Amino acid sequence: MRNVVAEHRKALEWSQQKLADELGVSRQTVISIERGKFDPSLPLAFGIATVFERPIEELFFPEPPE
Amino acid sequence: MTGDDHRTKWGRSKIGSGRVPAMAIAIPFGVVIGFLLSLVAVWAGIAGPDPIVGAAAFALCLAVPATMSVWVLVLDRSSLEGAAELPEESIESRWYTKAAAGAQTDVILLAGIAALALTLLPGGSGADPRIVLLGVIGASFVSFSIRYQVLRRTA
Structure with a gap:
C-alpha cells in the first residue's frame, strides 16, 4: 500500500520520533510505514488519520494493478 | 498520546x-x-x-x-523509558510474530530430522533426553534470532 505519511509529517515539521510518540509506536514503525514496507493495522491507520486530521483515504492508497 | x-x-x-x-x-x-x-x-x-x-x-x-x-x-x-505505548501496533511486534512462526516451523522440521536420525543411527535410541531437549531449545533460539535479525535488517 502506498501512502503520503512522510509528506504530511514533513508539512507539520515533525520528526519521525515525534510522530511515533504521538501514535504510541516505535520510530522504526514510522520509518517502515513511510517506506511502504509495513502496512499499519486499521486502528493504527485511523490513528495516523486522526493525528493529521485527514480522512484515511487521503493518506493511504492501494497499489495500482500491474 | x-x-x-x-x-x-x-x-x-x-x-x-x-x-x-x-x-x-x-x-x-x-x-x-x-x-x-x-x-x-x-x-x-x-x-x-x-x-x-x-x-x-x-x-x-x-x-x-x-x-x-x-x-x-x-x-x-x-x-519504562522509551517503551512504545502500543507495542502490538509496532513493526517489532510483526517481526516477532513472523520470526516465532518461522522458528516453530524450523524446530518441527529439525525435530523430525533428528528423530529420524536417532532412529536409524546405531545407539541413537539411547540419546540423553536432556541433551535432546537442550538441542530443541537451542535450535529455536538460533532460528528465532536469525529470522528476527533478517526481518529487522531488511525493513
Missing part, C-alpha cells in the same frame, strides 16, 4: 501504589528465589561434592534470571 512523565530506565512496579521501582521488588525476590533453588539443587544432589560451594554457585547463577523474571512480572510497562 504518550505520557513520558516519571519514566525510568527500569520502570516502576504495577503492584501497590505504582511508585515503587520495579527493581526494588525484583532484586530481593530474585535473590531469595535463587537461594531457595540452590537449596533444591543441594537436596537433589546435583550441587557437586561440596554442598556449600555448589549451593553458592547455583544461587549466583540463578539469582540474575530469577530477578529478571520477577521484574518482567511486576513491571508497569508504561513507566
